[in-house]
Amino acid sequence: MKLDSKVPTGPIEKSWDKHRFDLKLVNPANKRKFKVLVVGTGLAGSAAAASLAELGYEVEAFCVQDSARRAHSIAAQGGINAAKNYPNDGDSIWRLFYDTVKGGDFRSREANVYRLAQVSNNIIDQCAAQGVPFAREYGGTLSNRSFGGAQVSRTFYARGQTGQQLLLGAYSALSRQVGAGTVKMFPRREMLDLVLVDGAARGIVCRNLTTGATEKYWGDAVLLCTGGYTNVYYLSTGANSVNVTAAWRAYKRGAAFANPCYTQIHPTCIPVAGKYQSKLTLMSESLRNDGRIWVPKKKGDMRNPAEIPEAERDYYLERKYPAFGNLVPRDIASRNAKQVIDEGRGAKGTLSVYLDFKDAINRIGEDKVREKYGNLFDMYLHITDENPYHVPMRIYPAVHYTMGGLWVDYNLMTTIPGLFCLGEANFSDHGANRLGASALMQGLADGYFVLPYTIGGYFAGNKLAKLNTEHAAFKAVEADVAAHTAKLLKVKGRATPQEIHRKLGHIMWDKVGMGRTAAGLKEALKEIPAIREEFWKSVSVSGSGESFNQTLERAGRVADFLEFGELLAMDALTREESCGGHFREEHQTEDGEAKRDDKNFSHVAAWEYTGEGKVPVRHTEPLTFENVHIAQRNYA
Amino acid sequence: METKAVGMNLTLKVWRQKDNRAPGGLVEYHVKDVSPDISFLEMLDILNEQLVSKGEDAIAFDHDCREGICGSCAMMIDGQAHGPDKAATTCQLHMRRYKDGEVITVEPFRAKAFPVVKDLVVDRSAFDRIQEAGGFVSVNTGNACDANNILVAHDKAEKAMDAAACIGCGACVAACPNASAMLFVAAKVSQYALLPQGQPEREKRVLAMREAMDNEGFGHCTNEYECEAACPKEIKVSNIARLNREFFRAMVVSE
Numbered sequence: 072m073k074l075d076s077k078v079p080t081g082p083i084e085k086s087w088d089k090h091r092f093d094l095k096l097v098n099p100a101n102k103r104k105f106k107v108l109v110v111g112t113g114l115a116g117s118a119a120a121a122s123l124a125e126l127g128y129e130v131e132a133f134c135v136q137d138s139a140r141r142a143h144s145i146a147a148q149g150g151i152n153a154a155k156n157y158p159n160d161g162d163s164i165w166r167l168f169y170d171t172v173k174g175g176d177f178r179s180r181e182a183n184v185y186r187l188a189q190v191s192n193n194i195i196d197q198c199a200a201q202g203v204p205f206a207r208e209y210g211g212t213l214s215n216r217s218f219g220g221a222q223v224s225r226t227f228y229a230r231g232q233t234g235q236q237l238l239l240g241a242y243s244a245l246s247r248q249v250g251a252g253t254v255k256m257f258p259r260r261e262m263l264d265l266v267l268v269d270g271a272a273r274g275i276v277c278r279n280l281t282t283g284a285t286e287k288y289w290g291d292a293v294l295l296c297t298g299g300y301t302n303v304y305y306l307s308t309g310a311n312s313v314n315v316t317a318a319w320r321a322y323k324r325g326a327a328f329a330n331p332c333y334t335q336i337h338p339t340c341i342p343v344a345g346k347y348q349s350k351l352t353l354m355s356e357s358l359r360n361d362g363r364i365w366v367p368k369k370k371g372d373m374r375n376p377a378e379i380p381e382a383e384r385d386y387y388l389e390r391k392y393p394a395f396g397n398l399v400p401r402d403i404a405s406r407n408a409k410q411v412i413d414e415g416r417g418a419k420g421t422l423s424v425y426l427d428f429k430d431a432i433n434r435i436g437e438d439k440v441r442e443k444y445g446n447l448f449d450m451y452l453h454i455t456d457e458n459p460y461h462v463p464m465r466i467y468p469a470v471h472y473t474m475g476g477l478w479v480d481y482n483l484m485t486t487i488p489g490l491f492c493l494g495e496a497n498f499s500d501h502g503a504n505r506l507g508a509s510a511l512m513q514g515l516a517d518g519y520f521v522l523p524y525t526i527g528g529y530f531a532g533n534k535l536a537k538l539n540t541e542h543a544a545f546k547a548v549e550a551d552v553a554a555h556t557a558k559l560l561k562v563k564g565r566a567t568p569q570e571i572h573r574k575l576g577h578i579m580w581d582k583v584g585m586g587r588t589a590a591g592l593k594e595a596l597k598e599i600p601a602i603r604e605e606f607w608k609s610v611s612v613s614g615s616g617e618s619f620n621q622t623l624e625r626a627g628r629v630a631d632f633l634e635f636g637e638l639l640a641m642d643a644l645t646r647e648e649s650c651g652g653h654f655r656e657e658h659q660t661e662d663g664e665a666k667r668d669d670k671n672f673s674h675v676a677a678w679e680y681t682g683e684g685k686v687p688v689r690h691t692e693p694l695t696f697e698n699v700h701i702a703q704r705n706y707a
Numbered sequence: 708m709e710t711k712a713v714g715m716n717l718t719l720k721v722w723r724q725k726d727n728r729a730p731g732g733l734v735e736y737h738v739k740d741v742s743p744d745i746s747f748l749e750m751l752d753i754l755n756e757q758l759v760s761k762g763e764d765a766i767a768f769d770h771d772c773r774e775g776i777c778g779s780c781a782m783m784i785d786g787q788a789h790g791p792d793k794a795a796t797t798c799q800l801h802m803r804r805y806k807d808g809e810v811i812t813v814e815p816f817r818a819k820a821f822p823v824v825k826d827l828v829v830d831r832s833a834f835d836r837i838q839e840a841g842g843f844v845s846v847n848t849g850n851a852c853d854a855n856n857i858l859v860a861h862d863k864a865e866k867a868m869d870a871a872a873c874i875g876c877g878a879c880v881a882a883c884p885n886a887s888a889m890l891f892v893a894a895k896v897s898q899y900a901l902l903p904q905g906q907p908e909r910e911k912r913v914l915a916m917r918e919a920m921d922n923e924g925f926g927h928c929t930n931e932y933e934c935e936a937a938c939p940k941e942i943k944v945s946n947i948a949r950l951n952r953e954f955f956r957a958m959v960v961s962e
Contacts, residue, residue, distance in 0.1 A: 347745050453775070
């Protein structure tokens with residue numbers, strides 16, 4: 072396997088322009104001769120499907136939800152970054168680029184990040200033109216707020232539901248094309264495998280989740296816009312259907328999987344409440360604009376927060392990082408929360424810290440706080456039965472995002488020709504830690520402004536044979552999928568898929584979570600295969616394969632997580648350094664910060680599948696930094 | 708989040724229906740030791756895990772984000788869309804709302820335009836088709852001007868956002884005695900009618916979306932206000948008034 076990043080040479084400010092000029096074009100009349108399959112309809116998928124159809128390509132789009140509008144991008148809360156510099160506070164494309172590379176702890180590709188910063192402004196323009204109701208100033212201009220890892224206000228937002236509004240914008244663009252007949256939409260479809268013909272991606276095999284039928288679709292290219300893999304931890308802020316299946320099956324067909332150990336633990340989530348909890352709920356990072364994080368100074372302080380005087384509180388982020396305060400990057404905020412709790416200083420002795428709005432309410436009033444964060448406060452009240460206007464929120468870190476994903480080159484193409492990967496599902500832009508409000512930016516950048524150009528270069532530069540789903544390759548993959556489903560149904564044990572998923576989640580969180588050690592990772596690498604074995608001996612998948620069957624859906628996803636979790640742990644064990652969200656306890660500075668090893672690990676690790684039961688091969692793509700100065704991250 | 712001491716024993720009557728063609732009916736289940744701190748969907752998860760471990764078919768229900776934003780978790784709980792809590796989806800409903808020994812009836816959303824797929828799952832693709840008819844601003848990728856060239860007054864933007872908060876769950880339809888989709892359509896039409904971006908297609912949009920709504924078999928609005936009461940995002944019926952104004956205006960001004 073050869074990893075050719077295809078990153079353009081020369082000055083970084085010119086790379087994307089130069090690359091776009093160098094890409095071959097498909098003339099407008101010929102575009103309709105190419106069919107593109109888009110899997111997933113979140114920000115990346117909806118944006119790409121709509122934009123490709125506008126250009127004249129034939130598009131078929133697929134999602135597991137009952138409507139494209141329900142993809143999990145809908146749940147993103149706080150905002151989207153762009154280098155508009157509307158607040159006149161010193162922002163620029165260069166600064167957004169710099170902050171993102173630094174925030175990612177110098178483990179991302181410079182050229183990709185620069186392009187992301189460049190197109191960030193186009194995204195805001197496009198979304199505003201679509202009628203996305205961004206927050207506005209009284210004069211009618213767009214409002215901004217601040218997010219972690221930045222000292223400028225560059226985050227655009229629509230209350231606490233920016234993801235919803237941006238997705239509905241992309242969904243409206245997609246709906247327009249569906250109405251026009253240029254996109255065929257297939258909801259309630261789950262991609263279960265990829266079809267290769269002559270080494271190129273030429274189709275997919277899906278389960279029709281309504282009827283249970285196995286369906287085959289051909290195309291000239293396949294786009295995976297299938298999101299991240301947070302649910303390998305069982306509990307995460309991800310929706311219940313978040314899964315690694317499409318990416319994992321593509322990996323098994325030859326797509327390299329990059330940096331799976333780069334996972335993001337978000338500092339401000341509602342703490343776990345009980346055994347049957349099915350998901351964790353995020354409280355947006357935007358709350359750190361006005362909320363102050365603290366714990367008691369004293370160990371084991373069981374007093375109510377209101378009874379603890381100011382002098383006995385430790386606003387530990389403000390104390391340790393005065394320049395950024397509560398707005399340090401997520402990995403740093405999470406690790407610090409873990410540290411103070413490990414010291415026995417959690418809120419009322421629990422696994423949580425306080426996020427307090429008392430000062431903000433005194434400063435700007437309860438009404439203003441409600442206007443900015445009302446829906447988040449309501450969510451908190453629904454879940455905890457506590458009113459955050461009166462008592463401080465209690466929060467704890469939770470798995471929230473995955474920076475790792477399928478390896479892609481500068482064109483967003485994986486190591487399989489014709490298979491592209493966009494949004495959270497790919498690995499490219501966030502390095503080892505993603506800054507807040509950058510996920511929406513990347514998903515939409517890939518979908519609206521990158522892929523629509525680069526796919527043309529692929530079509531114009533390759534001769535693709537005409538085919539349809541009668542091709543033998545489709546039949547073979549269809550048979551594999553049918554055999555896998557039959558195998559799941561045949562076990563007929565007593566353990567529910569959730570039960571086994573929960574066990575996997577515990578191991579992943581305890582040993583491959585916020586603090587990782589070689590010893591713990593080695594244990595995980597023994598325990599995960601054992602659970603996998605247990606799964607195939609004892610899982611119960613009731614219902615039939617030929618009907619609507621959510622138990623079967625879940626079982627298939629858990630089976631893939633049980634394989635993928637091992638790769639994640641292996642990647643974490645091999646990366647003998649700490650960087651961003653990957654914290655190896657053996658590698659830390661005296662102050663407990665992540666200690667990188669640039670000499671040995673300034674590279675992307677891309678794993679190649681070598682067959683069932685065989686050890687995958689670790690390839691590396693060196694990372695070079697010509698435009699930012701590499702340093703120990705400093706937010707103090 | 709103080710953990711309340713004792714678990715509850717509950718009786719559930721759940722609508723079971725194999726598929727769109729099969730007849731359905733209520734089936735009784737008993738769920739023991741339910742913690743008041745879990746959500747309604749987590750209570751259904753527990754019941755389903757019990758069924759699955761016995762090799763029985765789980766109760767099918769749509770759900771995904773479990774934080775009140777994706778709009779998946781549609782069900783009637785004791786005759787109320789999303790259950791008894793105001794301004795909340797089913798996934799936000801917590802069991803502390805119930806008492807030990809209660810009997811809870813759970814059924815799918817009922818509407819001609821929302822056929823049952825299985826058990827509590829219904830087909831809401833009619834909403835997508837209404838959106839496809841005109842719920843958009845026609846602006847191709849790359850065509851936009853600088854975002855601050857379109858000024859939107861703060862209050863107009865806030866009102867547009869109030870309408871845009873719709874999650875497309877269909878509770879308004881399920882709650883309406885006529886199974887009307889007026890609140891859903893009104894929310895989308897209002898968002899664009901309030902914004903300058905929506906003006907060029909203002910008449911075309913409202914006429915097309917109204918027509919699509921009627922074609923899907925939704926009923927008429929007779930001012931019952933049940934939609935507003937059931938809406939988990941508190942979308943106001945004043946949007947329906949705006950939809951009607953937009954509709955009549957379009958009838959008058961369109962050529």
